[in-house]
Amino acid sequence: MSDVVRYTYRLRPGAAATAALLAEWGRCRFLWNEAVHQQKVGAKPTFGTLSKMLTEARAQSAWLRAGSQVAQQQTLRTYAASLRHSFTVHGRERPTVKTRKRSLPSMEYTLRGFTITAGRLRLAGGVTMPVVWSRDLPSPPTSVRVYQDSLGHWYASFVVRREAAVVPEASGVIGVDWGVRTTATTTDSRFDLPYLGHRKRCAAELARAQRKMARRRRPQGHTQSNGYRRAKHAAAKLHKKAARQNSHDSRLWAKRVVDHQVIAVEDFKPTFLARSTMARKATDAAIGAAKRELIERGTRAGRKVVLVPPAYTSMTCSSCAVRAKQRIGLNVRVFECAACGFAACRDLNAARTILATVERNRAGADDVRHAITSLRGAGSNAVRAGNPPDSSAGEALRPQSAATRAANS
Numbered sequence: 001m002s003d004v005v006r007y008t009y010r011l012r013p014g015a016a017a018t019a020a021l022l023a024e025w026g027r028c029r030f031l032w033n034e035a036v037h038q039q040k041v042g043a044k045p046t047f048g049t050l051s052k053m054l055t056e057a058r059a060q061s062a063w064l065r066a067g068s069q070v071a072q073q074q075t076l077r078t079y080a081a082s083l084r085h086s087f088t089v090h091g092r093e094r095p096t097v098k099t100r101k102r103s104l105p106s107m108e109y110t111l112r113g114f115t116i117t118a119g120r121l122r123l124a125g126g127v128t129m130p131v132v133w134s135r136d137l138p139s140p141p142t143s144v145r146v147y148q149d150s151l152g153h154w155y156a157s158f159v160v161r162r163e164a165a166v167v168p169e170a171s172g173v174i175g176v177d178w179g180v181r182t183t184a185t186t187t188d189s190r191f192d193l194p195y196l197g198h199r200k201r202c203a204a205e206l207a208r209a210q211r212k213m214a215r216r217r218r219p220q221g222h223t224q225s226n227g228y229r230r231a232k233h234a235a236a237k238l239h240k241k242a243a244r245q246n247s248h249d250s251r252l253w254a255k256r257v258v259d260h261q262v263i264a265v266e267d268f269k270p271t272f273l274a275r276s277t278m279a280r281k282a283t284d285a286a287i288g289a290a291k292r293e294l295i296e297r298g299t300r301a302g303r304k305v306v307l308v309p310p311a312y313t314s315m316t317c318s319s320c321a322v323r324a325k326q327r328i329g330l331n332v333r334v335f336e337c338a339a340c341g342f343a344a345c346r347d348l349n350a351a352r353t354i355l356a357t358v359e360r361n362r363a364g365a366d367d368v369r370h371a372i373t374s375l376r377g378a379g380s381n382a383v384r385a386g387n388p389p390d391s392s393a394g395e396a397l398r399p400q401s402a403a404t405r406a407a408n409s
Helices: 015-040 047-060 069-090 203-216 226-257 270-275 279-285 287-300 346-356 391-397 402-408
Strands: 002-011 106-110 114-117 120-123 127-132 143-148 154-163 173-178 184-186 262-266 304-308 334-336 343-345
Touching (some): 015 047, 015 069, 015 106, 015 127, 047 069, 069 106, 120 143, 173 287, 173 346, 203 226, 226 287, 262 287, 262 346, 270 279, 334 346, 343 346
Parallel strands (some): 173 262, 262 304
Antiparallel strands (some): 002 127, 002 154, 106 143, 114 120, 120 127, 173 184, 334 343
């Protein structure tokens, strides 16, 4: 059995190769923005229609013909997939225009558009560049994504097949609730992910770099100075360092959590926090990165990962499943149930509530997100997922009353 994974390597393109890559990105960005325009005017930009439009445009434009048809087709294919995903999952969100200043170059090539010869990557159009082979590829790649990060570094991400590692059997269940004070609160305190504050430690240095940018910034329409570019690079380097630290910590934490067979994860979307007073700390917590890492590792290990909607999880008692009548403010950190008198940390109670909603026939992370249901009627309209059945876990996850837990203990 094999898995489809990505192997990423650093590229060292010269001046000519860099100019060719940026020119190719300009063509791909133009096609993406044209597809967005077609969608706005009421057309149905499927990949078939976009491909026909590309053929007609290349016949009329020498500028488009000078680029790689493979990269241009993959750009339109990515747009069509993104548009289809937005209809099925997000509902109203659509792909937006990629501006020259705010979007980073990223191009896809299939087997017809690249080769690897003598340790160098050769793209369509005769663009060659050396690759920093930090490790060997497990198999011949089927596609590659060439992209540039905020520091100006170029990378090549190859899609390859790798033999699946033997994952040991696991037991036990765990619930995960996301927060700002503690990034991830679980039903077992040994697996909590505390707020580490990597960006907070470099905040003073980052502020100095941003002040330099503000002082050296020239008016719009003028070429920026080398001093401004150096200050911008220093600020981007600090952001990149904190992001890598968060990714590293999330990877280590997720590796420990996937030792459980059933993982109930709050389907929390932290985007709205960017418009609140907690924006800086929420960004530093990197909830989205930790959530993606946990879901990816759990699914790859064959665990049952269940996404639970966050609605009413902080208002529902994990002991008697009674929902509070009024919304609990964020300043209240202790949950107290008016029905049974149960009291616990707010985040711990939410994690236990998330775990209690999981039934053995609920949808997994690879399915569409299920609708929120109450704890008592969770199994009535559940959707069967492609996860392994676990009847014992289903019995263990049903909420118990205080009298039953006292008798069991």
